[in-house]
Amino acid sequence: MNVTCFRFVEVEYSVIDGESKTIANASLGVTVLRRVKDLISPAVFAGEPATYVNEPMHFVFLAARHHSTMEYEVDYGDSTPPTTFEASGQISIPDWAGAAAATAFGKDVPRCSGGVFQHVYKTVGTYTARVRVSQAHQSPGGRYDEVRFTTAVNATERQRTLAQLMSSARVYRRLSVFDDEYVEMLFRADEFSQSLSLSVNFGDAEEPLDVEKMSGDSVPSWFTQELYKDITVRKSTATVGAVNATSSHRNPFFGVEIGRTFARPGTYDVEFVVSGTLPDTDAPQRALIVARVDVRQTLMMSQLAGGPLIFAHLPVYSGTTADLLVVVRRMIRGVEFSVDFGDGTSEPVSVELLPSTDLPIWLLTDTFSSPEPFTLTGRTTTYYGSMVRHPYHEPGIYSALVKISVLPPGPCDTFTSQPTIIHVIDRSVPSLSELLGDDALVVSTPLLTKIGFQAFYVAEREVAGARYTFSFGDGTKDRESRSCTEWPHIDDSPHGIAGRLSLKEARNGSAAVAVCISHVYSWPGNYTVRVRVMAPPLNGVAQKTWNLAGQVTVLQGETRPTNRTTITPTTPVSVLCRVFHWRH
Numbered sequence: 001m002n003v004t005c006f007r008f009v010e011v012e013y014s015v016i017d018g019e020s021k022t023i024a025n026a027s028l029g030v031t032v033l034r035r036v037k038d039l040i041s042p043a044v045f046a047g048e049p050a051t052y053v054n055e056p057m058h059f060v061f062l063a064a065r066h067h068s069t070m071e072y073e074v075d076y077g078d079s080t081p082p083t084t085f086e087a088s089g090q091i092s093i094p095d096w097a098g099a100a101a102a103t104a105f106g107k108d109v110p111r112c113s114g115g116v117f118q119h120v121y122k123t124v125g126t127y128t129a130r131v132r133v134s135q136a137h138q139s140p141g142g143r144y145d146e147v148r149f150t151t152a153v154n155a156t157e158r159q160r161t162l163a164q165l166m167s168s169a170r171v172y173r174r175l176s177v178f179d180d181e182y183v184e185m186l187f188r189a190d191e192f193s194q195s196l197s198l199s200v201n202f203g204d205a206e207e208p209l210d211v212e213k214m215s216g217d218s219v220p221s222w223f224t225q226e227l228y229k230d231i232t233v234r235k236s237t238a239t240v241g242a243v244n245a246t247s248s249h250r251n252p253f254f255g256v257e258i259g260r261t262f263a264r265p266g267t268y269d270v271e272f273v274v275s276g277t278l279p280d281t282d283a284p285q286r287a288l289i290v291a292r293v294d295v296r297q298t299l300m301m302s303q304l305a306g307g308p309l310i311f312a313h314l315p316v317y318s319g320t321t322a323d324l325l326v327v328v329r330r331m332i333r334g335v336e337f338s339v340d341f342g343d344g345t346s347e348p349v350s351v352e353l354l355p356s357t358d359l360p361i362w363l364l365t366d367t368f369s370s371p372e373p374f375t376l377t378g379r380t381t382t383y384y385g386s387m388v389r390h391p392y393h394e395p396g397i398y399s400a401l402v403k404i405s406v407l408p409p410g411p412c413d414t415f416t417s418q419p420t421i422i423h424v425i426d427r428s429v430p431s432l433s434e435l436l437g438d439d440a441l442v443v444s445t446p447l448l449t450k451i452g453f454q455a456f457y458v459a460e461r462e463v464a465g466a467r468y469t470f471s472f473g474d475g476t477k478d479r480e481s482r483s484c485t486e487w488p489h490i491d492d493s494p495h496g497i498a499g500r501l502s503l504k505e506a507r508n509g510s511a512a513v514a515v516c517i518s519h520v521y522s523w524p525g526n527y528t529v530r531v532r533v534m535a536p537p538l539n540g541v542a543q544k545t546w547n548l549a550g551q552v553t554v555l556q557g558e559t560r561p562t563n564r565t566t567i568t569p570t571t572p573v574s575v576l577c578r579v580f581h582w583r584h
Helices: 036-040 095-105 162-168 432-436 504-511
Strands: 004-017 020-033 045-048 058-063 070-075 113-120 125-135 146-156 169-174 183-191 194-199 208-209 211-216 226-232 233-234 253-261 266-276 285-295 308-311 320-328 335-339 346-349 352-355 380-391 396-406 413-416 418-424 439-443 452-458 465-472 495-499 513-518 525-535 544-555 578-580
Touching: 036 070, 036 146, 045 095, 045 113, 045 125, 045 146, 058 070, 058 095, 058 125, 058 146, 113 162, 146 285, 162 233, 162 266, 169 285, 183 266, 183 285, 308 396, 308 418, 320 418, 346 380, 352 452, 396 525, 413 525, 432 525, 432 544, 439 504, 439 525, 439 544, 452 465, 452 525, 465 513, 495 544
Parallel strands: 396 544, 413 578
Antiparallel strands: 004 020, 045 058, 058 113, 070 125, 125 146, 169 183, 169 226, 183 253, 194 208, 194 266, 211 253, 233 285, 266 285, 308 320, 320 380, 335 346, 335 396, 352 380, 396 413, 396 418, 439 452, 439 495, 452 513, 465 525, 525 544
């Protein structure tokens, strides 16, 4: 399609000079420009029949033809600046624009060029939307050529149903405590007119609730401190609006706080029913919001849903600081956390929100030690935990774990996590572990309170002048062991808790070293038994050390007399709480 065409025009003219007259003919070349209307027509601009404020409104521009010199601009008539759009592509005619297209193109609607675009009107009102089509390059001094199309827009408020009004409603639960049969919840909604009422049903009967506008000090402190979990699972509307949890307590809202004591552990669906009439409507409506409450057993193991774990960055060298990440799968209030590093030291640790974006890179590249793998379920997932840094001064194999204790005035309960084995490497040559060869830490079983037992350390090779010190993790002093002359003629009750040397190999003569010591535990629980081997300086080489540690479980012993030897600890042991532990 050409925008211009050329014509030759023959012109007759005369020249008068005095009384003489000369007549002549001339030919002129004339360029004729085609108008924009001729280049695109027929064309039409239309909008959707209904427009609602704060909702996308769609428009369509249809033209029978398109030319590359055309420019298209739309002005929505609401003080927003005009924008350009592309109309060169072939489009399908929307159903709502069918009547306008038929009027413009007749019965045979062609394949159209054009564009579909949307706009959001912010306030109620009547607007005139305009599309302007012009040529990109206009002739200097000529008449400006353009075509304008208009359509009227009437933006109104959409009449919402009660279910749509309650799309922002959520139910939040305060983070549970150890003894969490009593559940605290907060019903929250952005809007709640006086003509509406709220009731809650815990499974027996509906109870009316008084909803009030909340802001500032009227908002529960646990909600402003973000110590909550969204437990909303279902609403009586297909559109579930996302709520920004960070700002949900900073802006005023309508809500009510509810507390309930559940008789037994289990999963409960709590129904919140909003009923009443909306402005400009007569028919009553109901909306249902369902919250799912998980009431766990009062056992610490059940409360923590599998317990916390320690992930230790590898490798760890003696004399350096190790990075340990404590990860808690389910956070509860009313407890305190501490880390036992397996080397006789421990320290309390604060557990906080740990976004997945803050996780260390070594955790994502699997360069760590832990009793379980780490699975990243999503970049937006939030974990609870804390990074702990601890120096290991001596080489060895250590058993690190997390202990969780209930704070007063709660019950005296303690939970111990699965141990994480940390191999601290000795970079000296040769290391003491190489000199000793394969070794093992062995204890008699079963371990019962008030009943003495023997702990053994066996190794493939003997190191001259080496000394062996045992610690039992119960507050008693470290003690040096003696050579165990009865090994390997003892009964079959011992089993290895750490090391690579099997008992069968040791009994068959593979063990050149066997030392032992007697001990008794006063209270049931989980304990870390550790042996520390120290070798004297040799040929100018500094003293070498090696540590081997493992976990033992001590059960409550029988009160009736037994024929086993009872040994009294030389150092008083502090009373321990009832302990829940992992069995291996």
